[in-house]
Amino acid sequence: MEPLRVGLCGLGTVGRGVVELLARNADRIAHQAGRGIEVVRVASRTPRPAVDLGKAVFTTQIMDVVDDPSVDVVVETMGDVAASRRLFEGAVAARKHFVTANKALIATAGGELLPQAARAGVAVGFEAAVAGGIPIVKTLREGLAGNNVQWIAGIINGTSNFILTAMASEGRSFADALADAQARGYAEADPAFDVQGIDAAHKLTILAALAFDTPLDARVVYAEGVDRLTPEDIEYAHALGYRVKHLGIARRTSDGVELRVHPTLIPEERLLAKVDGVMNAVVVNSDAVGSSLYYGPGAGAQPTASAIVSDLIDLARGNAVEAPAPRGDVCCLPMSAVETAYYLRIPSVDQPGVLAKVAQILSVNAISIEAVIQREHAVRQDAGRAWVPVIILTHRVKEAAMDAAVSAIEALDEVIDRVTRIRVEPLDDHA
């Protein structure tokens, strides 16, 4: 049988990883795919490729790959959204399949591009766009395809998880932990994309579209990063039996789908609470299976190459071409309508009666209190006043009610600074 012929655009670490993996495991891959998979054309802006390209023809023009009649499938590992989009459009026009690791492309333009590909009878593989080496796209599309998904909660940004792990285990500040992540190559020089939750929002957009048919439009996701967390809050969370993780959460409710990315207190006994360092993990709660969890490396050249190659093997076997594009017709809830429990840290003057006033405000907003910590030894001096952090865990309440309560609490004379709030999720059902 003829091999599947690949044209590869981009020779950064991921692109080189694809070339290396296809060469190293050629026998296994041909056995699984039923035929060989060969890279026949490679494009990169850098004229001297730092990897053995075998018999592939090299070019510095990406459109040469699309125009090459011997190419069956275009693999895109460039990263840039605009260039990737032009490549996609060229591939569809030339009736070539398209495999990409570009989460931003799929999460911002997928709603337009995937139907376009479907009309042209062209497959789009994007297993590599979410959670690197974990086959979570396939799991949602195929493994759990008979289920209605109720919620998804995932650690889907390794940089943020590395920073949180360092803050929790070593009491480091955010800035210090970030510098460590940068020194180890886990964070970019401009870390905003990771630490402000944008990367995680892109990935959550894709997972939710597959599970719930919400739009492939990352703007509908509420995103908050790890960049404003303090070791103090992480310590209080521990004292209350929780861990702080940066989660992407998508949840079906009777009013619409919640889509949100933010630091989250989760019970310390959950498996997700034990996922440390740069690793990723996604819990899927679905009606037939209940909770299942998928754990592995969320980034890196070889794990990402593994995901791209699994898409190529599916194409070689003739699978996946007809996988339905998410319908994108299910509505998303505004954040004000999202319901969660909350952790609040209220910096207040150290005098009797403050807790009574805070409790009164919460009560007026129909928010019930689950736990309070107010420790004598935590009293601090600042600008001539003694103050103390009052820590409160609440039961579930709509975000809008909490917004109102926090404004009222911050308006109290006794409250000397902004209230810190972190959402709390029980993640019931064992994972």
Next chain:
Amino acid sequence: MEPLRVGLCGLGTVGRGVVELLARNADRIAHQAGRGIEVVRVASRTPRPAVDLGKAVFTTQIMDVVDDPSVDVVVETMGDVAASRRLFEGAVAARKHFVTANKALIATAGGELLPQAARAGVAVGFEAAVAGGIPIVKTLREGLAGNNVQWIAGIINGTSNFILTAMASEGRSFADALADAQARGYAEADPAFDVQGIDAAHKLTILAALAFDTPLDARVVYAEGVDRLTPEDIEYAHALGYRVKHLGIARRTSDGVELRVHPTLIPEERLLAKVDGVMNAVVVNSDAVGSSLYYGPGAGAQPTASAIVSDLIDLARGNAVEAPAPRGDVCCLPMSAVETAYYLRIPSVDQPGVLAKVAQILSVNAISIEAVIQREHAVRQDAGRAWVPVIILTHRVKEAAMDAAVSAIEALDEVIDRVTRIRVEPLDDHA
């Protein structure tokens, strides 16, 4: 498009779960599959089905399902191997696809049956045969298809894991924990299949065949159950920083593939150490991805039905038909050639010099010691002699060397009973 028409044999809890899931999630399933999936014929020995069969025609003769020309795919949820095999042969002769939850059928006869099906152009789906709702078969065949797998380690028998969790958390005896499992419906009246490791050996046979092309012949798997574990050993393991889990382990070595099922000490910080109760989890260590972990319910009507329905959706989409049958040509190591570390509990008289003699025997057999526990307060009186358990952790050594050392240790006058040994695995690489 025409629906995929299913003939179902067996209306126990799993068969009823399939009927219910296909009805409840019909819309989602049709969307994912690109066409409807309908049960058109149902066979069960029990004449009055306790589930709404819709428009399906009921029969008490399973061969009626194979003979029904409207049936595209036969789903088998009967459990009995001989009946299931007859049904398989009928289905292949009638050129109908075959989906089964029967791990014993695949693990004992798959080496003969799968090539037979492939020659007839018929697909065999057995996602439901391993780890229930976790799509681990698809993950090995497709998601990680570009990887060479190095090892697999899994908690793949929920009954054994429930018993171990009860023994570890409540200090219960095996018999007591088993009785609890039976009372909750997690263990059969005859629990031998689960607690002697036979069920886990069947599942490991299937996983290893997919990952390593070892034979679908469960007789090549070494199997040891949880039935001889004591709470005492579990406690010592905790004191040493380990948890005891019943694992199925398959590992590629330069001499062949290790295939073994046994209680195992694993470091307490591994995610696998935190998988409790009836849940299952499988770690796959592969060359491109490194370690990834898949966690979920390993049994139950709905999780198993989810796996069967995912096979049906693949068939409806035209996928999976050409998935390669494992070649079965890779050789398995005899247990004597397997290399692991060991936990030893040596019941010896409480007098000086015993440890020196034991250490001498280990040394003669080239076994090095990693840790020793010999606690004064553990001294017991038995048959007029004071005795004490000596606990030793060793480094890695071939099973044959350990067999020789244990025989020599048991021959010492000071050793008053059989030596307990439990294998130890570090499960490196984060999972």
